[in-house]
């Protein structure tokens with residue numbers, strides 16, 4: 001399946017992907033209204049040390065620990081397209097997925113309910129907004 | 145090939161069905177289910193009490209799951225005897241079912257210690273099943289005073305579920321602290337403070353000496369009046385079927401790393417099983433949902449002729465109350481075994497990392513849960529700490545601490 005990958009040598013650490021992600025998932029049409037002056041809760045995040053920066057989002061694992069560990073049945077793997085999705089109406093915010101995801105790819109949203117990258121396939125963007133907006137093409141969406 | 149039988153219809157059974165079907169798409173599976181509900185998310189019962197989960201939306205799988213997977217569920221039936229020689233299971237209604245491969249996924253049963261005067265208590269409950277929850281739900285009134293015996297995970301989750309619905313909750317436990325099986329004193333104190341803030345009263349290092357109707361007299365003399373009693377002292381693995389069939393049992397049904405019991409063609413998984421715990425390098429019951437799922441899958445694959453080894457189980461718990469979450473994995477260190485405990489703390493949060501022989505062997509994070517799974521992966525995958533930037537990791541769980549080679553492998557391809 002196509003996944004989001006980061007080429008860390010190209011990542012500038014500009015955090016634009018985080019903003020594009022938060023906007024794409026906000027359901028709003030204007031970026032300033034959606035994000036300006038607000039704390040954002042993106043589904044991709046920049047990891048950094050003093051040497052490197054790179055963006056991390058859900059790996060959509062073939063054998064996902066988060067799905068196996070989910071106590072509420074909220075996390076599922078779509079057998080058709082391989083995407084791991086969360087039914088936020090079922091999530092009770094227990095943090096088990098946060099405890100098991102080796103990539104640190106799940107975190108609570110503003111409402112305390114977990115959220116994760118679903119590749120923007122079901123929001124208005126239709127393709128990963130982080131990839132689309134990456135100024136240095138450090139994030140790509142491809143089959144590997 | 146003869147049919148598969150699974151005893152129990154919880155998470156381990158669901159994992160087992162998935163495992164079987166990965167290898168064998170067609171041979172019929174029969175599930176014997178003492179409970180009368182399709183498999184549901186057991187840990188949600190406290191959220192159902194709280195009103196945050198609806199009983200009808202707690203099913204663990206879509207409605208067509210059993211049918212799609214060629215599974216017949218015998219609801220309200222109990223397996224009472226396994227004959228390993230004849231390869232049969234007898235049910236409580238007398239039926240005898242033949243199996244090719246059998247999986248015991250029977251979970252555990254609440255343990256009720258003998259307590260003087262317990263029979264004088266009118267309204268008493270366990271908190272393990274949907275039906276337990278529904279009974280408590282119907283009994284809990286705005287003016288109810290609730291006494292919960294047991295300050296472990298189940299007792300306290302029950303308390304959280306009831307907290308905003310009843311007049312008062314008292315919790316007692318023989319242990320000197322809450323959640324004593326997973327948290328140390330300092331961690332437990334943080335969680336207790338949160339629970340007290342929500343109005344709970346605790347009697348710790350104390351327990352009920354005797355009941356007299358609606359009054360409990362504690363060992364140390366205090367008297368607690370209550371309307372509803374919840375017994376959450378602990379659970380015991382359901383091992384009787386295997387023990388009586390001559391199989392090896394200990395605290396749980398003893399299995400190898402393929403989830404095979406000591407009896408031919410019989411597997412066990414989940415809360416009833418004592419499988420391999422990689423954090424201590426020995427067998428132990430790990431009564432947590434992710435473990436039930438993974439052990440079940442492993443058992444299922446092997447039952448269907450696959451070759452699956454599950455040797456990566458470690459204890460782990462994510463448990464939260466009123467917004468404060470404790471995330472733990474692996475093990476802590478005892479004072480005499482050496483190693484190093486790295487502690488960071490601040491107002492309302494605490495982080496402890498346990499390091500031994502160049503490996504992270506365990507952690508406890510309270511109120512600082514961000515990306516905890518990165519720490520868990522260090523334990524599960526036994527990643528030598530001299531290959532990562534551990535100073536960075538002490539501050540925060542971040543994959544920036546991995547070497548470029550590990551990062552490429554973890555983030556550069558399909559996983």
Ligand SMILES: Cc1cc2nc3c(=O)[nH]c(=O)nc-3n(C[C@H](O)[C@H](O)[C@H](O)COP(=O)(O)OP(=O)(O)OC[C@H]3O[C@@H](n4cnc5c(N)ncnc54)[C@H](O)[C@@H]3O)c2cc1C
Pocket residue numbers: 071094096151152153154155156157176177178179186187188189190221222223224249250251252271272273297298301302382413414415416431432433434436462463
């Ligand atoms: C209130 C509560 C909160 C929890 N919270 C968490 C949590 O946050 N995180 C976590 O990881 N875990 C949690 N757990 C534990 C988790 O629910 C268990 O680890 C998990 O359900 C184990 O699954 P299992 O399939 O092994 O057993 P179970 O889910 O117990 O299923 C076993 C089934 O077998 C049936 N059965 C038993 N004997 C027979 C027989 N002879 N014949 C037929 N059927 C039989 C039982 O009735 C039961 O339905 C919680 C548990 C409770 C009660």
